[in-house]
Structures are given as structure tokens and as C-alpha cells.
Amino acid sequence: MNVESPVRVEDKLYYNRYLVDIGHPHVKVRAHTTPSPQLLALLKACPARCYELNDNGQVEITVDGCIECGTCRVIAEPTGDIEWSHPRGGYGVQFKFG
């Protein structure tokens, strides 16, 4: 049974410290009209809920809250749906505890 989670991931991400590299997203979604099953899987599998559907039904990413786990890379890089890199040196999430 898949219940839409009432958990607010935004609240969880708020605990974390980020250095956002404005204008340099480290993950990009390939332009598409209809999302592939792999892209759609990211809507649920991304632990920071970075992936969302826009009004046209396409998958978009906002990398600001990314915790750099690589789950989306494992799922959607092989199909070419996304391009994955690490953030530039010093940017991105900075764990205090890890």
C-alpha cells in the first residue's frame, strides 16, 4: 500500500547547513515531454524531495536541499535522464554530525 507521506521533508532539510552554489546546479534533468519511469521514481525515492512534477507533467529538480546521497544517480543516470556531478569544491551540504 502506497500512502502519500504526510512528512514534511522541508522541515528536515531545515536542520542542515548548506552552501548553495547559485547558478551552478550539480544535477540536471534532461529536457523531456513525458517523464520516463526512472524519472518518476525519483519523485518518491529522493530523500530530500528535490524532484517534483511541474504543471506540464515534467520532472524538475531543485538542487538546493540535495544531501548528495547519489540515489538519483543510481536510478536515472544510466538512462540518460539526469546528469550527475558532485557540487564544486566547498559547496553543497556540510554535515556537522554526519
Place this chain on the structure above:
Amino acid sequence: MIEERFDAIVVGAGMAGNAAALTMAKRGMKVLQLERGEYPGSKNVQGAILYADMLEKLIPEFREEAPLERHVIEQRFWMMDDRSHVGMHYRSDEFNEERPNRYTIIRAQFDKWFSSKVREAGATLLCETTVTELVRDERERIVGVRTDRRDGEIHADVVVLAEGVNGLLGTRAGLRARPRPDNVALAVKEMHFLPRETIEARFNLKGDEGVVIEAAGTISRGMTGMGFIYANKECISLGIGCLVADFQRTGQTPYGLLDQFKSHPSVAPLVAGTEVKEYSAHLIPEGGYKSIPQLYGEGWVVVGDAAQLNNAIHREGSNLAMTSGRIAAEAIGLVKSRGEPMSAANLSIYKKMLDDSFVIKDLKKYKDLPPLMHTQSQNFFLTYPQLISKAMQNFVRVDGTPKAEKEKATLKSFVKARSWAGLFGDACRFARAWR
């Protein structure tokens, strides 16, 4: 290009990278270590348990200096259904020994300290530096790295890839495959803060004693996965992880799973009233022996999580990372001391040494377990926990039903759920994979 030439470049300042850099620097080698985070540990996530023996081989006096949380005196295994858990607890005062065997740690703090020892030994550390590419010469040998700094090409005799489970360099260069969804688990974790007296009261501890709880069952909703609760000094690490392929297949959300685990009646009292200060996620290599890639080549070696060196059954990872980093560094040191080139043929000694260590021996022992757990996940993580919970309740609840009838009902529920052949087959498959 940075003109200075190094004996070795280590990519990453986690457990494997620090162990490798420390070992080589101690041998007087000129080592450059590159880390993409603001400081060592800022990108690293682990539960985390530290096994003393593997660190002791690198830094014998670590107990006096390292930021350790609690030494573990009690291990709990919980098999959970939605409202209960069947537990096995092992607690022994023998773990209150002079040189305790394992500790809980906080990785960001521990890695910072570990890295300070690496620099004391003479290695050069460059943080906030993402390595973007491996550099090859005309004969396709790895001769250095390219970074995202200006003039960021740096040369060395050998590159140690300690870039973690999600390392891009090795896969981009075609040295190993990208991790597959059925070979890696995604774990999410929260850090829950509480006064230390409260933690000690809740977990039945005194002083720096610690407890770890590993939990499996319906909390992963039929997916291959586990939850964990580790008591630190002033906080509790609480997390849950499942195979990425299972998340992909089921559409379950990692944070949904985490919050349900947190609100389970067996867990909720342990974290009631805490202040959460961090939410993290990390991949864990779960493929075991069969997923280990090529470990060395012309001018390079790969260590730790990047090489899928993780024993998922015993939840050992960072000690395998430290050990493989140390052994790789010793192998490199051996080649260097002979004055020979860092060729694949010469570096193959790393694999021989690793094969002789507990790292590969342990992974080989469990080579068949990861696929078994994966294909049988519904049984191992849903059906059996429910059956066992019911059986336990049937056993302890007194309601006037004769015991013989109760036992019959319990047995019947097992046979109904799995059939005689299924039960027998599961037991055989499990025994064979464990052997």
C-alpha cells in the same frame, strides 16, 4: 598545472582515504589528499560504529585522543511487526574493558580528528577541492587528477580512489561500473539530541557505556532493509535503510519509512522529546563479494566503499574501508621501496594482500546472502516477523487455551503462510548462504 609532483594522490578524506594517506605519509611518502567538503567529514555519513582493532593498527593511542562517544556494552536485535518487537539482547560487563572493542562515533567529528593525524604524519590536505577527472598519459596509464581549481591538474605516481560509494571518477574513467539499484541501499538518518542523563536512563547505561539496536521486520514494508538506533553521549543516531531497487519498485519514501520507524511503539519512547539537529542520507554498498570491482590498474587502486567493501550482514563498513586503505598503502609502499613503477602488475600485490585479510575472507563467506535477502525480501522482512510476533504473543498471553492447542495454532500459521516446502526451502537456502 600544479608543478609539484607527488608520490601519491588520495581522493577523499573518509575512513579509507585517511587510512591510506596516513600509512603512506608515515612511510615518508609525499602524499596529497583531496577532499571536496569544507572540512574532512563534512560530506561523510555513517551510523556510526567504530571497531577499535582496525583503527588501533593505524593509531595505537587513539583512545586517548579521538572524539569517541560511547563504548558499546549491549547489542539488541529486534524483529519488529507493526506493534511489537521480538528481541535478543546481548549485554556483557566484559565490554567494560580497558581497551573497549567498539564505540559509537559521530563521523564529521571523528573524521576531522582522523585527518589531523594524517596531516601530523606529513600528508598535504586540500579541502574544498572536487576532483573532476583522472588524467592519463599516452599509454593510458593514470598519472594524476584534474580538479575544479584553477590550474587544477596534479600529477603523481599513483592515485588512490577513496571516493566513497558514489564515487564518480572511477566510473567515468571506465575503471569500474556505476553502483546498481540492487547493489546499494539508501539509508536516511536523524540526529536526536537529549541530555545525557536522559539517554543513560532510557537505555539503562552509566558513564560512557553505550547500546546499539539493529531492527528488521515490517518497518521496511517488505523491502530488504534495516533500522538502527545508536546511543551517543548526548544524542541518538536513528535511521533506516533499504535497497534502492526496492524504493524504486515500491514507491515508498525514505522519510516516510523513517518517520514510521520513529513512531513505532517500541521506538517512540526512546526518542520522545528530543531535538533533531540533522537529517542525512547515504548509500551503502550491499552487493558483497560478487560486486567487488577491479581493485587496481595502471597507476591506480580503489579502496573502501568505492570498491563495495562492506559486510552488510555484520554491518561492518568503515573498518573494511580503513583496512583496505591501509593495505593498499602498504602495497604501494612495497612497490615504491623496490623502486619499481606503479604498474598494474606491481600493484596486483594489493589484491593479494587484501585477499589474505579478513576483508575478502568475510565477504566471500557471505557471497550468496545479498541476492537471497533480495529475492526473498517479502518473506524475511514481512511474513516471518509477523509470524514470529504472533507466535511470541501466543506463547506469553495466558487466556485459558490449552498449550497444545496454542502450539498447533502457531505451527499452522507458519505452514499456512509459507507451506512446509517453503519453510524447509527457506531454512536450507539461508543455511547454505550463511555457511
